[in-house]
Amino acid sequence: MKTAAKPAMCSNQANGSAYYRHLLSNRPHPLGNLDALAAIVAYRRSQEICSQGRPVENWYFLISGAARRCAIRPDGRRQIVDLLLPGDFFGMTFGDQSDSTIEAVGKATVVASYPRRRIESLAASDPKIAREVWEIAFAALSRMNSQLLILGRITALEKVGSFIIEMAARLSNGKSNQVALPVSRYDIADYLGVSVETVSRALSVLKERGAIKLLDTRTISIVHRNVLEEGEREVTSRPFSAGPSRAAA
Amino acid sequence: MKTAAKPAMCSNQANGSAYYRHLLSNRPHPLGNLDALAAIVAYRRSQEICSQGRPVENWYFLISGAARRCAIRPDGRRQIVDLLLPGDFFGMTFGDQSDSTIEAVGKATVVASYPRRRIESLAASDPKIAREVWEIAFAALSRMNSQLLILGRITALEKVGSFIIEMAARLSNGKSNQVALPVSRYDIADYLGVSVETVSRALSVLKERGAIKLLDTRTISIVHRNVLEEGEREVTSRPFSAGPSRAAA
DNA sequence: CGAGTGGTTGAAATCCGTCAAGAATAGTGG
């Protein structure tokens, strides 16, 4: 199966497909059996992959790079609702209209597009495929769940800290203590719902406290994971438990 | 099909099943064909429906009342990650472990429990059921998406305002301008990630500005929807309000 | 080299969380 002659409205050359296809087959994923149906497209920096309000014609799988799912708030600000990393599926919505705009972040962002109608009709006769679809949806649910947990945190320090931890877990399977953030400070800010300056300051504070090291502006080395998780104010991490929990009501 | 002899740890009398079953059949939903498999249980106020860390044995459908999905933050506070209203499915997770605790809110909370394993094996041979499962998951995605949009807002006024609008949309299909909140201010606070006092104050401000009316502590009448959405600071260019009543300067 | 983007830091104003107290409501037991 060749790449779609015209991947909707994007002007990318379709010849990237052959080049990137091995990247797709190297990475196992739920819809792996349907890779022949996928169109593989490389996107430029900040290019739209799909846009809000348009009919949903594809489901996507991110092969390399990163992408952000954005919404515009009533006050004109941008909110990043979801951050897509290699291995993530995205583009599934409840209705037929896309509820947000998704754009590439880096310059080396490669995406596999699976024609939605096609998959749906295949799933209508093959329960195995149908199950794969729902597992993809469950994975997206899990992603949004952690997003929600991060956004629900109170202080900016906690938000930035847990963001770093989440990125480390998603990018390197939690093995490594080194994270190469694929996004700018601005993106982080819009993802966490704080201002850019606050993100920058939080990183500086975490660095000062020795919780992280900044090898590079976007490369973070995690030194004390617990500090990131708990967002402690005091560097004196005493063993005794702190904090009155008025949780149960 | 009888209700489970012992629905896990809850001491509810199982006889509620027959009584509430007609409520289930009256309300069409994706898994409607499988209602015979469902155990129908009424929960007491604040009673746990399923708890974090336990294996996921059921998927649920909320028939009446309300429920909250909670997580405990590292600082000991409670965060409400999802608010379940009549017509919502819940309990779907990525792994086999429940990632959060779900408890009933009101006293008249009735839930239909569908045995997960059973549904999964049925879906393995019936693509129609499999598709219904994924639509349920998509609906949950849509819910979390709006949740994320609310949490991402900046000021507490915007959060509370959009919360009211969301509740109005979900509870009465967006038709009515009257909302009967099923939850306490504390629940709203934990859902929006702000303090109780802030919720209370925000409601007072919205009332003062004429955006809402409080018919009852938990019954809100929406007067100016746009004010709720935009969280405007200024009362400028409003047709009514002949005299500056008390606008904080 | 200059323009533009991305990143960091400072100072002032604002918003929100905390502490505190009081009022309204619901729940309970006699």
Added chain:
DNA sequence: CCACTATTCTTGACGGATTTCAACCACTCG
């Protein structure tokens, strides 16, 4: 039914955290 208690809700005051406005630096790209 009433008194009593617990919970929920509201409002005030204060301090801390974050936003905003501003300036400056590093880097890239034309």
